[in-house]
Amino acid sequence: MIFFDLDGPILDVSERYYKVYSDILSQNGFKTLSKSEYWNAKREKISEHDILKRSLAGPLIEQYLHEWKLIIESDPYLMYDKLQNGAVEVLETLSNNNELVLITLRTQPQQLHKQLENFNLKKYFSAVLSSSEETIPRLEIKYSLIKNFLNIQKIQDCIIIGDTETDITAGKYLGFKTIAVQNGIRSLRILKEANPTLLINSINEILEMDI
Structure with missing residues (x-):
């Protein structure tokens, strides 16, 4: 088995993860890391809190995690998986x-x-x-x-x-x-x-x- x-x-799933990250930050007025910077951080097991700090969006962490859970498995974002x-x-x-x-x-x-x-x-x-x-x-x-x-x-x-x-x-x-x-x-x-x-x-x- x-x-x-x-x-x-x-x-x-890299595009879906990056799209959720970038949409949440952009909608709240923050600039984002490039996809390669973001995905390399995820692959090195950098925490979401530290990724947001690198994006100069540390204060957004609680809202970010809440919104992430709401949309990460939603249809508009699942469509980015391949x-x-x-x-x-x-x-x-x-x-x-x-x-x-x-x-x-x-x-x-x-x-x-x-x-x-x-x-x-x-x-x-x-x-x-x-x-x-x-x-x-x-x-x-x-x-x-x-x-x-x-x-x-x-x-x-x-x-x-x-x-x-x-x-x-x-x-x-x-x-x-x-x-x-x-x-x-x-x-x-x-x-x-x-x-x-x-x-x-x-x-x-x-x-x-x-x-």
């Missing part, structure tokens, strides 16, 4: 001989499933795991989602493919083989620190592996 994180490995190059081919190939499960920390299930249908991705996954819980650490949420799912399925020898230290650490706690993808929301430096089983540039490389 292979667990796939959605945002990063399968979908390029499939990573080769993602469909990878899912098509792997789903022929493996059970694929999607694991994501998206908080709005209806929006999530609508987007999966729009990209015609649902057919590749036997299950879609998500949670609207926001009061406990993301690692704990992701770990619990997978653990509870496996308690029912009772399947061993699993793999998790993700682009953050959260994905890799959750997988290691569960005894999975962990594959970190470099073209998502975390930098190579942070992914190396998470010490995954394998570190690849993009999910395209999975087709060259025997998994």
Whole structure:
């Protein structure tokens, strides 16, 4: 069984994240960082508060976080997501001989499933795991989602493919083989620190592996 994180490995969400950031700041009279400056900061795990400080918009932080939660998964911004190059081919190939499960920390299930249908991705996954819980650490949420799912399925020898230290650490706690993808929301430096089983540039490389 292979667990796939959605945002990063399968979908390029960088434009959506930047658009939400830039719209909130612009609408409140602040200048923004360039997309590359913003995305590099996100990939280095710079906090939203510090990103706003770099944008000279520190006092906006509470309003910014409130507005971010309201719009980050809304239709006008989800339209900026795009499939990573080769993602469909990878899912098509792997789903022929493996059970694929999607694991994501998206908080709005209806929006999530609508987007999966729009990209015609649902057919590749036997299950879609998500949670609207926001009061406990993301690692704990992701770990619990997978653990509870496996308690029912009772399947061993699993793999998790993700682009953050959260994905890799959750997988290691569960005894999975962990594959970190470099073209998502975390930098190579942070992914190396998470010490995954394998570190690849993009999910395209999975087709060259025997998994």
